[in-house]
Amino acid sequence: MTSKLIHLISCLAILLFLGCKVQHLANVSTQYIDLNHEEASNQEIENLISPYRKELNKEMNTIVGTISEDLIKARPNSNLGNWFSDLLEEAAKEVFKDSKIDFTIHNYGGLRLSSIAAGEINKGTIFELMPFDNTLVNVELDKATVQQLLDKIADYGGWPISKSLEFRIQDSVAVDILINNKPLEDRIYYVAMPDYVANGGNSCYFLKDAKRENSGVYIRHVIIDKLLALKDKGQDSYIDPKARIKSTEQ
Amino acid sequence: MNRRSFLKNTTASGIAFISPIPKAMLFAENITKLTILHTNDVHSRVDPFPDDGSRNAGRGGAARRASIIERVRAQEDHVILLDSGDIFQGTPYFNFFGGEIEIKLMQKMKYDASTIGNHDFDNGIDALVKQMQTTDFPMLNCNYNYADNALSTITQEYKIIKKGDVKIGILGVGIKLDGLVPKKLSGNTRYNDPIPNAQRIANHLKNEMDCDLVICLSHLGYKYKGDYISDVKLASSTENIDIILGGHTHTFMKNPDVQKNIKGEPVIINQVGWAGLMMGRIDLKFEKNRKNKCLSCENLFVE
Numbered sequence A: 001m002t003s004k005l006i007h008l009i010s011c012l013a014i015l016l017f018l019g020c021k022v023q024h025l026a027n028v029s030t031q032y033i034d035l036n037h038e039e040a041s042n043q044e045i046e047n048l049i050s051p052y053r054k055e056l057n058k059e060m061n062t063i064v065g066t067i068s069e070d071l072i073k074a075r076p077n078s079n080l081g082n083w084f085s086d087l088l089e090e091a092a093k094e095v096f097k098d099s100k101i102d103f104t105i106h107n108y109g110g111l112r113l114s115s116i117a118a119g120e121i122n123k124g125t126i127f128e129l130m131p132f133d134n135t136l137v138n139v140e141l142d143k144a145t146v147q148q149l150l151d152k153i154a155d156y157g158g159w160p161i162s163k164s165l166e167f168r169i170q171d172s173v174a175v176d177i178l179i180n181n182k183p184l185e186d187r188i189y190y191v192a193m194p195d196y197v198a199n200g201g202n203s204c205y206f207l208k209d210a211k212r213e214n215s216g217v218y219i220r221h222v223i224i225d226k227l228l229a230l231k232d233k234g235q236d237s238y239i240d241p242k243a244r245i246k247s248t249e250q
Numbered sequence B: 001m002n003r004r005s006f007l008k009n010t011t012a013s014g015i016a017f018i019s020p021i022p023k024a025m026l027f028a029e030n031i032t033k034l035t036i037l038h039t040n041d042v043h044s045r046v047d048p049f050p051d052d053g054s055r056n057a058g059r060g061g062a063a064r065r066a067s068i069i070e071r072v073r074a075q076e077d078h079v080i081l082l083d084s085g086d087i088f089q090g091t092p093y094f095n096f097f098g099g100e101i102e103i104k105l106m107q108k109m110k111y112d113a114s115t116i117g118n119h120d121f122d123n124g125i126d127a128l129v130k131q132m133q134t135t136d137f138p139m140l141n142c143n144y145n146y147a148d149n150a151l152s153t154i155t156q157e158y159k160i161i162k163k164g165d166v167k168i169g170i171l172g173v174g175i176k177l178d179g180l181v182p183k184k185l186s187g188n189t190r191y192n193d194p195i196p197n198a199q200r201i202a203n204h205l206k207n208e209m210d211c212d213l214v215i216c217l218s219h220l221g222y223k224y225k226g227d228y229i230s231d232v233k234l235a236s237s238t239e240n241i242d243i244i245l246g247g248h249t250h251t252f253m254k255n256p257d258v259q260k261n262i263k264g265e266p267v268i269i270n271q272v273g274w275a276g277l278m279m280g281r282i283d284l285k286f287e288k289n290r291k292n293k294c295l296s297c298e299n300l301f302v303e
Helices: A043-060 A079-095 A123-129 A143-155 A219-232 B062-075 B092-097 B100-108 B125-132 B194-208 B231-237
Strands: A007-012 A023-034 A063-067 A119-122 A135-141 A165-170 A173-179 A189-194 A212-218 A245-247 B003-006 B015-017 B031-039 B079-083 B158-163 B166-173 B213-218 B243-245 B257-260 B266-270 B278-288 B299-302
Touching: A023 B266, A043 A123, A043 B062, A043 B092, A043 B100, A063 A219, A079 A135, A079 A189, A079 A219, A119 A123, A123 A219, A123 B092, A135 A143, A135 A219, A143 A165, A143 A173, A143 A189, A212 A219, B031 B062, B031 B166, B031 B243, B062 B079, B062 B100, B062 B278, B079 B166, B079 B213, B092 B100, B100 B125, B158 B194, B166 B194, B194 B213, B194 B231, B213 B231, B231 B243, B231 B257, B231 B266, B266 B278
Parallel strands: A165 A245, B031 B079, B166 B213, B213 B243, B243 B266
Antiparallel strands: A007 A023, A007 B015, A023 B278, A063 A119, A135 A189, A135 A212, A165 A173, B003 B299, B031 B278, B158 B166, B257 B266
């Protein structure tokens, strides 16, 4: 056989009785066909894809910045999380000029790359990091809801947070919370986050009814623009090594 | 090497391992062979995964899929090509071209039908409708109420395909939208219980339309720990469905699952992971006017 059928599978020596119909199903066999290197590419399909690929690559290969070290995603903290969150906080402060952003959070699962290699990074990498069309939202939270949110993050074992926020995870809740070096106060906080989380995603249902301003811009575009602005100034994006979330748990 | 074997006594397990049935073995007048090729959760993987040393490096890709389809169509007389949803989202192709290339590729490969996955709503109803308007194949779904929106123009509850003497009825079911698809994207599409709706269509296909085979394209997910509706649950709660081609859970299966329906008859459940890394192939052999229902008494190639 010319076929490269890798996964051979099963036959069901079949008793699919189809009543007294004219056609009886006599037997069944199934296979899983692996699409690997051994399989030839169909030229007609290649030709159909080619103009799209060219246009996409032109865009995606655009260098948006440089990073000085390998970024690795991890919990409770990581240099990838810090790098991303600090860019996001700076960007959010510009996007929401009229309110003072206190800090940013981002769901761990919303960042889809586990690592980014040191050196030049292109637009395609940022798209792969954030393929979902999540927009940047400024959510107004009272003291109790901030505590609830940070407890949720603690329970998840840590999410990417910006440098203005620090806390410690103890027994799956957030303690020793510092926001811009001050303990949690009885006031309204302005927290920038993806609309996915603000709308109750990742079990953050308690955020659903909070007052908010949705920028309508995708977070990945905010990040790309921020990186390009730094590049124009000839600056590398900053990678803060400091652990923002301390954990007494393993 | 294959060897010929008599399967008379293998019916206790109901399952044996064989390679595809060669055409030459089929008695031309009485037997129709049907080949089903299927995909699910391709998620905009137009190109193979980049060759970067990562887990799926260099695998997948639409051009390879088309080669396989072309080859099988050249070898077999009766081939149908189906997809179980989540065509969209996952690579910049979708972010940039809004699903245009994914749907064009499926049209070029001559898919017979697909169903709607939750991510197929990712650019909203109008975007999905816009892309699907260019195709000859429908989206099949019988448990979303989309009567008031544009989805009604590209969806059907079922489709019937005749291959040789065999009449195949195909229906589709979709997953609960709440909590999965933002309201602004799914609009006024409403989710209804898949079980009674799939049953309603399957009964119609078998009893009124005289279909010899009923296939359900499902984006419910293979199975869950909790009480959630899944392919396994659908199979065991209904009748008149012979095959469920699933998606959503990105499940790579070692073998198709065979569940019993409410009448104790077998239902085949199959799913092929995600990202177009694999294609499923199911070969079925139908016998005409056979009085003897002991259908296992067939000569098959056994590995």
